Amino acid sequence: MSAKSPNPSFAELGVAVEITDALSQVGITRTFAIQELTLPLALDGTDLIGQARTGMGKTLGFGVPLLDRVFDSADVAELDGTPRALVVVPTRELAVQVGEDLKVAAKNLPVRILTIYGGRPYEEQTDALEAGVDVIVGTPGRLIDLHQRGALQLGQVAVLVLDEADEMLDLGFLPDIEKILTALTHKHQTMLFSATMPGPIIALARTFMDRPVHIRAEAEDAQQTHASTKQVVFQAHRMDKAAITARILQSRGRGRTLIFVRTKRTAAEVAEDLAGRGFTVGSVHGDMGQPARERSLNAFRDGTIEILVATDVAARGIDVDEVTHVINYQTPDDPMTYVHRIGRTGRAGHSGIAVTLVGYDELAKWKLIDSELDLKQPDPEQWFSTSPELFDALDIPEGADDYVGPPRKVFGGPSILKQRPRSGGRGAARGASRGASRGAAKRGGSAHRRR
Known part of the structure; x- marks a missing residue:
């Protein structure tokens, strides 16, 4: 894949101006390697596996194309208050962080984002879902609970993201992830992001993803720790x-x-x-x-x-x-x-x-x-x-x-x-x-x- 510049901007990679303007307001214009490599494919709806070390920009690597597609993609149904995108993360703290990052990028979009995790009252989350939500960020356990209660509808999810997949494996969430994946029986885009790629995660990808493209932001023999x-x-x-x-x-x-x-x-x-x-x-x-x-x-x-x-x-x-x-x-x-x-x-x-x-x-x-x-x-x-x-x-x-x-x-x-x-x-x-x-x-x- 050839890039337009050594460090292209989000705008140069075709991201909607509403998103690029929002990112520019917080000083983000140029992409990191994982973003540069994944954005063209992700914006096109391709299933992909994004692999990069911690702190190398994975959140915007999936967050920007997710918001772009939910906002203005021909193959994503018009927003009607049922979720069009679902981001699954391993911990409450990461859910909060990812949700905040997505809200920054979506500042100029008519997209409603909700963060869901355990330790909070069910009522406030069910009320928010009933009022209408377009993008959900959540932890596996609470997502499954709400889905089983009938409060969380997954039938219109067009973009699914599994973030920090290796961490979810370490924390024993793999069975819960499989339950969520099994609930999405319709055609949708799946993006899996992880710092490492252990065997069970690869097996998961092969089972539930459609010919995913595996993208690494560094060479195969690169050290796993930052040179910086x-x-x-x-x-x-x-x-x-x-x-x-x-x-x-x-x-x-x-x-x-x-x-x-x-x-x-x-x-x-x-x-x-x-x-x-x-x-x-x-x-x-x-x-x-x-x-x-x-x-x-x-x-x-x-x-x-x-x-x-x-x-x-x-x-x-x-x-x-x-x-x-x-x-x-x-x-x-x-x-x-x-x-x-x-x-x-x-x-x-x-x-x-x-x-x-x-x-x-x-x-x-x-x-x-x-x-x-x-x-x-x-x-x-x-x-x-x-x-x-x-x-x-x-x-x-x-x-x-x-x-x-x-x-x-x-x-x-x-x-x-x-x-x-x-x-x-x-x-x-x-x-x-x-x-x-x-x-x-x-x-x-x-x-x-x-x-």
């Missing part, structure tokens, strides 16, 4: 990770920062610890109610808070281009989780830094990730919160300390009454760091406090 993301990996003692993280958060040039953990409990504990050290921080995890999670995500997006601690599932809806740092507080469980985590930085032409703190008990897990992704760092060095190497690698000022101010409240969370309720206060934290440093010295390591 600097990866810093080192071994860190579990008791020293909080102090290390506090220093990383003082790196020169640090902006929005995502801190990933594996469990809900750890997410809450890390957020409370950082707030106790004086940082303005929020969190998103499964133990929070949906309204609280949305408040934290919106605060992160609009810059009210610049630090967000998140579990993997809760963070899948975070689509913010200006994330400068990702910190893997705990080593991810598998290579694809690592790819998705660090893909939250270095997005949309920006550069970023991804830091992974490999606990001593997590080294075997890291070796598997390193081997699978060919990162060539199977045995990371041991660094501590006082190691000169840490300060140098992440451009941390020499005066950086464990604490940056008085204790704060976690955004949307409970007040912190003690500075360090779990570890016995600031002195205890420093004592742990010094103890770790002495251990490094005995092993021949270089770790000393920088002033």
Whole structure:
């Protein structure tokens, strides 16, 4: 496929002027690779599989042609209040994000968009469906529930999109996806977008799609991690990770920062610890109610808070281009989780830094990730919160300390009454760091406090 320019505009690729004008108003004119490659086919109604790494523009890759076709395509029935397009996503947060992106692009169109997910009252969603909706973005479980109740009509859906298909597979949604696909017995366009393409997803595509064109936005042998993301990996003692993280958060040039953990409990504990050290921080995890999670995500997006601690599932809806740092507080469980985590930085032409703190008990897990992704760092060095190497690698000022101010409240969370309720206060934290440093010295390591 030949392009009209190395980086063509949406207008040059034939997108309706109403959509291009709306995108121009928010500073979006030129396409990314996945958009350039998919738009001509998608606008023509072709079934396609779009494969690109996280943060490379998949949402507009399917969202722009979807809106264009619903608005003005001869083979899509006139809008009458029953859905003409359906976008299925794995998580509530991603549903919200995709819905917002589509509304931005559809600003000048007479197209009604509704976002549907669990955790919200059925009545508000059934009322909206009854009032009339043209495009629906939703999670599998709630979509199936509403369809089975008779509130969601799928008989006029002309465009179906499965977004983050590999994530839906990881979360066990494949049976639900098959139910939705089976309900669409009429002729329609299907677009499947995914960062990776595991076997079950390929099988799904072969079963339910009509001669799909598989489009990759990079070469077959391209690395799965962004070249624009600097990866810093080192071994860190579990008791020293909080102090290390506090220093990383003082790196020169640090902006929005995502801190990933594996469990809900750890997410809450890390957020409370950082707030106790004086940082303005929020969190998103499964133990929070949906309204609280949305408040934290919106605060992160609009810059009210610049630090967000998140579990993997809760963070899948975070689509913010200006994330400068990702910190893997705990080593991810598998290579694809690592790819998705660090893909939250270095997005949309920006550069970023991804830091992974490999606990001593997590080294075997890291070796598997390193081997699978060919990162060539199977045995990371041991660094501590006082190691000169840490300060140098992440451009941390020499005066950086464990604490940056008085204790704060976690955004949307409970007040912190003690500075360090779990570890016995600031002195205890420093004592742990010094103890770790002495251990490094005995092993021949270089770790000393920088002033």
